[in-house]
Amino acid sequence: RVKVAALANDTVGTLVAKSYEDHDCDVAVILGTGTNACYLEGRMIINTEWGNFDKLKSTRYDRALDASSNNPGQQILEKMVSGLYLGEVARLVMNDLIPAGFGRLEGFKTEHMSLIEADASPNLSKTASLLRSLRGPKGRSNLDLSNRLLVKKICRLVSRRAARISAAAMAAIVTRMDPKLVKKHTIAVDGALYERHPHFSSDIRKALKEIFGKRASRIKLSLAKDGSGIGAAIIAASAR
Secondary structure (H helix, E strand, O other): OOOOOOOOOHHHHHHHHHHHHOOOEEEEEEEOOOEEEEEEEOOEEEEOOHHHOOOOOOOHHHHHHHHHOOOOOOOHHHHHHOHHHHHHHHHHHHHHHOOHHHOOEOOOOHHHHHHHHOOOOHHHHHHHHHHHHHEOOOOOOOOOHHHHHHHHHHHHHHHHHHHHHHHHHHHHHHHHHOOOOOOOEEEEEEOHHHHHOOOHHHHHHHHHHHHHHHHHHHEEEEEOOOHHHHHHHHHHHHHO
């Protein structure tokens, strides 16, 4: 007895939800466990599935992650940007660059990156405690401050790269819609990575300013919390 009024992915739902309250909203992006974007082209919403973009230059860590994934050769941008993968990218870098006595990290996730990047405790003691919990018994003695600082720097670099790739992809969409960037554009963003990860949203804004200069002020990034669910409700109500 259930009538399906509409089917929409989370990106489309986010665009509909934010554009309902902000008429300048013509792009929506998901930056969470996964990533995707959509935009308005005329009266049609175009779902880009940008996570599968594969023209980015990869590192050996990206290639190692891709090879061990359940979909090698696919979702290349997503593997550099989304919360599902960033922790593993950082883990591969750390296991390669930090001396063997440090111990091999296992089960390192993007949420751990967030905790480390936000750690303002004396001598990064919170980071030390977290790292101890993620390693086996070997190498526990080599948790000196220099290694903790290196861990924090690696996490910061991996997340900043993700934010800058996201910004570049957003810029590409806006440029397609408005090559000279003469109009105002609101980009609705949903997802825990954008909402909660330290510096992520500010890194995106900085990158957009690098790309567009003063014209970047015409691009507004707006958090659309639970935009997918709200947008789906609006679509279903409109379809009745």
